[in-house]
Amino acid sequence: MKLSDSIENFIKTLLAEDSPEVELKRSELAEYFGCAPSQINYVLATRFSPDQGYITESRRGGGGYIRIVRVVQTGSQRLMYLINERIGESISEMESARLIQQLMEQQVVTVREAELMRAAISAQAMSVPVPDAIKNAFRARMMKTMLLTIARQNRGQGGGANV
Amino acid sequence: MKLSDSIENFIKTLLAEDSPEVELKRSELAEYFGCAPSQINYVLATRFSPDQGYITESRRGGGGYIRIVRVVQTGSQRLMYLINERIGESISEMESARLIQQLMEQQVVTVREAELMRAAISAQAMSVPVPDAIKNAFRARMMKTMLLTIARQNRGQGGGANV
DNA sequence: CTGGATATGGTCAAAGATAGTCAGAAGACC
């Protein structure tokens, strides 16, 4: 089997047994698989992206780590639809706002949370001199990451949202 | 491997038990943790700065000491300070995360709101090929816009958080 | 008093420890 697949499986096994999240050291994992450390980043980018329902965080320096959080269980159609189809690689402010409005109406997010999301992707927040195309790419990624975060929170508390 | 975290926890435990303030000796603490005394300054600078809601005082010479005090501030004061003075034109992910963490600890925002903001300014959300300097400019504007939204919400309803 | 000795804490730059990025090499698959 290919290296990337092995690493992917290894991490997914950890995620299955332990909890919905694992923390590991890039350098150790790379050594374990006898590959370049950057290989790990490749695996994270291609197998554990938001599009696939994962959130990753990391820290450099002494005591650094990589944390991977699984958010969707295979089958959360609605969330994946939003993330992959509705949002995709690029989304405008208007379109984002409509989506956020819907989430609020469906009580997936509170009014305050909706306002916060709107603020984050607003033109005002993004009034930095870069092309609109780039801004829309930013919006898309931000929306996806925020959605996954909400979904992650909902899980576990049974807190009234059906993403 | 994470000496700084240990020292941070140690001090926070003291702060939790005793009072909103502790006094300690830099040299003793350093000896206790078997590290260089200047390590303590690093911890103070990165974990007990005004950003995190602490102020520190100290005195040199015989009978010298370091005192750490947890600051109490209303939510709106804090928000205004962050928006008008602290954030500025550019801010890193880690700095932002610390500010958000503090707002959560002071219950100015809920856990979900904090996670949402963290998600919005995370490296993953901003993994678009533009220079870091631009990303940090984005972060600053996004943070200010989001915090302003929170401030507005608080003013309107006085609800949910510590205004 | 006064000035040096002693006792602390502060600063900063450099070294150490991790992780990230990206261009191009190497493979795999039509």
Place this chain on the structure above:
DNA sequence: GGTCTTCTGACTATCTTTGACCATATCCAG
């Protein structure tokens, strides 16, 4: 052979730890 995926290595960015040198109190001998 062409193209897409995988893999690597050199370079970069970020976080931590230390050590040499600096600053400021307190104490004490004279």
